[in-house]
Amino acid sequence: MVVELPSGVVTFAFVDVVGSTLAFAEHGDAFVTALERLHAEIADATSAHGGVVVKTEGDGAFLAFGDEDGALRALIQIQARVEAAAADTTLPEPRLRVRAGAHAGRAQPVGGDYIALPVNVAARVTSAAGAGQALVTPAVVDGLTDRDLVRAAGDPVGEYALKDVRGPTPLHRVAGGPEPPRAAPYRRTNVAEPITSFVGRDRELAELGELVASHRLVTVLGPGGMGKTRLTSQLLLQVAGSYDGAWLVELASVSDPARVVGQVAAGLGSRATTTDELVAELAVRGPTLVLLDNCEHLIDAAADVAAELLARLAGLRIVATSREPLQVEGEVVWRIPALVGDDARCALFAHRYTSASGGGFDSLDRSMVAELCSTLDGSPLAIELAAVHAREVPLRQLIDLLLDGSETLARRGGGRQSSLDAVVAWSMDRLDVAHREALLVLSQAPARLTADEAGLLLRDVAARRGVTPPALLRGLVRVSLVDLDGDRYRLLDTIRAAARRALHADQDLLPRARAMLHAAAAALADADKEFSMVRTGDPRADRVLLLEEAVLDAWSDRTPGLGQVWTDLGTVAVYLPTSQRLHTAALEVLQETPTTPEIGADDAGRVTGALDIVESRDRALTPWSPDDALRFLDAVVAGSPAAVAAWTAGRITAFFWLRDRIAEAHSVVTSASRLAEESGSALHRVNAATNEGLLAHTMGDDEAALRHADRALEIAPDDFIDIAVLVNNRACSLNALGRHEEALQILRDALDRHPVARNRWALTESLVEVLRDSGAREDALAVARQCYAELALEPAPGPASDAMAWLLPVLRGLEA
Structure with a gap:
């Protein structure tokens, strides 16, 4: 019998067994029997309250309800019966316990399942529940009509940060004990809790708070060391709960005015790269407070960004710290006094x-x-x-x-x-030699450092002086020359500036310190997983600033040895704009490309990284002709290991493909595949197979494109960052060949496994296309509308805008 799935506003719920892996290992067949009884219990309670079991998978059940009251009653009943059975010692082992969660949102069923963001949110809510608990979101509570159920839901137990769910999620506990959810409480600010007490500034804090409450732009003026950052950060911690977010934007490490917008976006957890994108994102957020810290060296750029954001966003307030006013209309200047009394x-x-x-x-x-x-x-x-x-x-x-x-x-x-x-x-x-050298070496880092990064920088000092890097760091923290900011070490601007002056005056230490910086960057470079810096989010992280500093320092006098660092920075540039300083240096690298018959791995890495950096901004600026590109590739093949040559061939393939020179691209990709096989690297083989598939599709050979897509999936490592892209390539090839059902199946499976937004959009777009091409226009329209609605709410407009630009004409065509 075909069960009709609810549509419109649907309440989605999941019920998962707690500790299922251990229970199965201990009880074997008895666990399977107990799980069957549990699924029957869940199905009975679900149907009794008007819901549908969409599917069961392993130890979990996915439920859908047409109304919130029925969903809540079912979850309460399920937990009550399961908990009673678990407490009944007369029953055989294992006596299972479950966690449950629910969320409501608009969705349309597609092919006996749902492709909707509320499903993923419900799954994350369930993951936050403990044994015996049932948690729901306000979207469920707000839809309740039964007063007893409203009372049972009560007030939220707190706001939590759920994986892949942007912003705070208030959770209501409708069943289970008082234990807090298994999720991190949501912080409406990125200001780290200070490790030292806030002393002696209560009057100033209150005065500044009153100014910020009544004015949209307050600039805190004062000389370095007067406590501007500490005072304003304390204010953000104090008032964050009154805003949708209170965000610290650190400008001290930014030297290029063109990067101010990107740094502001990064501080707000955004990937926006233009003011328009940032405005579009903030427009859908609630009232927001932003602290622009250390504006003085970027005063014009900071003033321009602040003025435009304030003019276009009525719900925005800005606090700036600087040594001079921004001179923006509406600015209120507050000079931080010295500690008085x-x-x-x-x-x-x-x-x-x-x-x-x-x-x-x-x-x-x-x-x-x-x-x-x-x-x-x-x-x-x-x-x-x-x-x-x-x-x-x-x-x-x-x-x-x-x-x-x-x-x-x-x-x-x-x-x-x-x-x-x-x-x-x-x-x-007052420092001993070891700690003084350590401080001067650390001053080369333009931003914060993890313990590992600082340890790499200090490795040579520690070895020479017979101490460990952690001991050096502890000593510098103890005397307040290095600050521990959360889990990162940083030097205050004044201390960094003084230490750099001292370093450049020390002609014995300076060359060794530069070598330490280069060696640390080389150790941080990742030859096998070049996506490592973008794996965890924002490539504008502190580590990238450190790598930039190293390559720019080395390039200034043509010091060799950082080819892999250039390659890593080239990969980052594909995702986000780089600094003007790095772009200028990359142009110089291309203009000075070696012309020798053989080019080694270091030069190859530097040049390919520079090529990516330049091409990511404007391909017209690349000073290479097609002949230059081929000569460079031949020299790398002659003088570098197969893995380096394979990577280089992949980049030159892209060089030709982006210029519509398909014959040259096909010739190069053939060489890339051969070199990738010789290298033995799965990553290089995946890249080569993917490029071959892309070219085959461009040339209209979709059978070959499918073969290459299958091969890429077969050899991809388990942790390959773009595995969903490989799946998507395979689905597109199947669709082009008319094998729609196969394409639909792998896309639905992939959407279940990859709920992260960046992958989800590409997969969902392909799903719409396959449904449309297979004749299922109503399903295609439902998915397209659902996807477009989610994209319109997504506060990261860079990739979201690209997806919407593709989806809008498709949606209009389906509606027509």
């Missing part, structure tokens, strides 16, 4: 002194502490640095040292910054 200054000194020494502040002369803080002009950073060292030096001697340093530096600029520079310089002078 002995109580506030001494409280900060006491807290940092106690943290560094484990106690003993009561023994200090308070009047001398006040004098020291006054000498430091009330600069919070200077007070913190001085407090760390006050355990080692008598306060009077420390004051005299700082006064001497301040007088010397005053002749070069004067003002508060003089005292802060004196403290930084004095702090560096």
